[in-house]
Amino acid sequence: MSLIKYESQIREPLVDGSKTYAQVTNDICHTIEAKPTRLWYIGFGISLTLLLFGVYSVYREVVYGIGQWNVNRTIGWGWDITNFVWWVGIGHAGTLISAILLLFRQGWRTGVNRAAEAMTIFAVMCAGQFPIFHMGRVWLAFFTLPYPNTRGPLWPNFNSPLMWDVFAISTYFTVSLLFWYCGLLPDLATVRDRARTKLRKLLYGVAAFGWTGSTKHWQRHESLSLVLAGLSTPLVLSVHTIVSFDFATSVVPGWHTTIFPPYFVAGAIFSGFAMVQTLMVITRKVMNLQDYITISHIEVMNKVIVLTGSIVGCAYLTELFMAWYSMVPFEQDIFFKYRIAGPYGWSYWLMMTCNVISPQLFWFKKLRRNVTFTFIMSIVVNIGMWFERFVIIVSSLYRDYLPSSWSIYYRPTIWEIGFYLGTFGLFFTCYFLFSKYFPVIAIAEIKAILKQKGESFKEGMDKLEKENVEEFYEVTHHDDHHGAVTVVSH
C-alpha cells in the first residue's frame, strides 16, 4: 500500500536539493529575518514614487473633475476602464493557482500559490480604484450599496451589470483575502516562534491569531481550504464573466456578443499567468528561492500561457468570423473598417502579435525553460492584454451608431496616465512589503509535499519500488480477485 503514496519518477521534483523540514523553514523565513537588500530599497523607492504620483493624479481628478482626463462623450471609458479590466484579469491567475489547481490536486501550485494569491489581492485593490474614481463624485460611491437611505429608500438597480460588478469585485476581494490569510496563519506562527526581538514576537503573535498547530485545527483548516477553494473556483469564473457582461449586455457593436464570458475568462488567466511569471522570475532570483520555484514551475506556467493564449486567439478569429457571418452592417464595419484598419488599426495588430503570435514560441521546450525569454514574454503578453481591452473599449466606442458623435482620436492626459502608473505603484509597494514581511512561499504546504515530491525522496523511490514489487502485486492482485468474486456473487 505504501507505493500509492509515491508519484511517478518521470515527474520532476517540486523541491530541488535535499531539504529537511528545518531547512525549508530557514530558507523561506530567511528573507523576513534579514535586513532588506539594496535592490529591495531601490525597488520599493520607485514603487512609492509612482504611488505618490498616482495619488496626486487622483487628487486632481477628484478636485477638478473628470475633465482632467481626455475621455469624452463618445469614448467615455477610455484608459480608465481599460485599466480596470486589465487589473481584474491579472488577479485571476492567483485564484486559479490557489483554488482551481488545489481542486485538481496539482502539487506544483504549492511553490507559487502564496505569492500569486497576494498578487490577486493587490491587483483587485488596483482594479477597484478605476470604476470608483470614474464615478466623478467619488464621495458618493457608497450610493451603489443597498442600504436603507433617506431617499425613499431608493435602491440600486440590481438588474444592471455595473451593479453586478460592485458585488462581484467586492466579494472577490473579500474571499481572496480570507483564503489568503487563512493559509498564512500557520506560516505566520512559524515566523512568530522563530522571532527573537520583542517587536517581532508581538506583531507576528498578533498576526498569527495564536495558532498552535493542533491536529484538530489542521483538520478544520484543511476542510476550510478545500471549501474555500471550491467556492473560489466558480467565483473567479463569475467575476470575469460579470466584467464581460458590462460589455456583452450592451447593444454596442463589437461588444454585443455571447462569446465574451469565456473569452474574457481565458484572457484573464492568460494575462494573470504572465504577471505571475514576471513576479516569480524576479522573486526567485532576488530572494534566492530557485529550489522552490524551479524551472519546471516556470515551464508549467508557460504551458498554461500557450494554452490560454491560443484560446484567446481562437476567440479573436471567432469574433471576426461572426461579424462577417452575422450580416449585420454595424458589426462588419466595426471589425473590418474600424478595428483591424482605421486610426486604431495599429493597436489591433499589436494585440494580435503580443497575444496570439508570440506566445506560440512556447511550443519549444527550450524557450519554455528559458528564464530570460519567459520574463520578456511575460511583459509582452501583459502589453498585449492591455491593448486587447483598449481595442475592445475604444475601437467600439469611437464609431457608434450616430456619426455626429464619432470621435476622431483619443489621447490620454498625463493625469490619466498618472492614475495608471499610480496603481503600478500601489501594486508593487504592496508586493515589496509582502515579500519582506510575509513568507512568500507557503511553508507548511511545501513541507507537506516534501516527502513525496522533493528531490532527495524521489531518489530513494527507485529502490523502494523494486523492494515492494511483490507487495504491490499482491495488493493489486488481491483486489482484482476480490472484485471478481463480488461480481460472481451478484
Next chain:
Amino acid sequence: MALKKFVVGCFDDENVLFPAVSKVRKAGYKLHDVYTPFPVHGLDKAMGLRETSLHTAGFIYGLTGTTTAVTFMTWVFTKDWPVNIGGKPHFALPAWIPITFELTVLMAAVGMVLTFCYISQLAPFIKKHHFHARATDDLFVMVIECTDRTNESEVRDFLAKSGAVEVDTQVAEEGWWIGRYDKDQKLYKDEIAVA
C-alpha cells in the same frame, strides 16, 4: 481553566509518529493533542478525532446568502419600490443570478472563516500554551495528559521507546487566555498543587 501536568514527546519523523500515536491509544494514555508543523494526512483518524462538520456550516451559510439575496431583491423590486426599467418584468430572476451567486459565496466564505476562528479559538491577542517552539518548524509534538492514575515516568519511558527524540514534563494551562507573545505571563499567583 486549570493547570495540568503533561508529558511531552517530540518526534522528528511523521512515519515514527503514526505508530506511536496508535500505541499510545492502545496503552490507554490520555492523548491531549499532537502539534504538527503541517497537516499530516490521516493523523486525525489515527488519533480517533471526529470528522469536522465545518463544511456543513459552510453549506448553511451559503444557503442563507442565497435566500437573503433572492428575497431582498424580490421585496425591493416587487413590493418596496417597483421601478419600470425599460418595461422589463419587476420579478427579473435571471438578471438577479449574478448577485445571488456572489452573496451565496460571500456569506459561505465569511461565515466559515469566522466559525473556524471561533471554534479553534483563533484571534489576535489570543494566547495558548506552546509545548515546543519547534512545533511550527520541524517537530511533531505529542502531548499526553497526566491524570491521577498516570505514572509519569512510565509514560516518559514509553514515549522514548516509541521513538521520541525529546521527552519532558510540563505543567501548563490547557485552555486559552488573552495575552501577548512578547510577554511571559504568570497566570496564577498562588502555588498550585498538581497531582
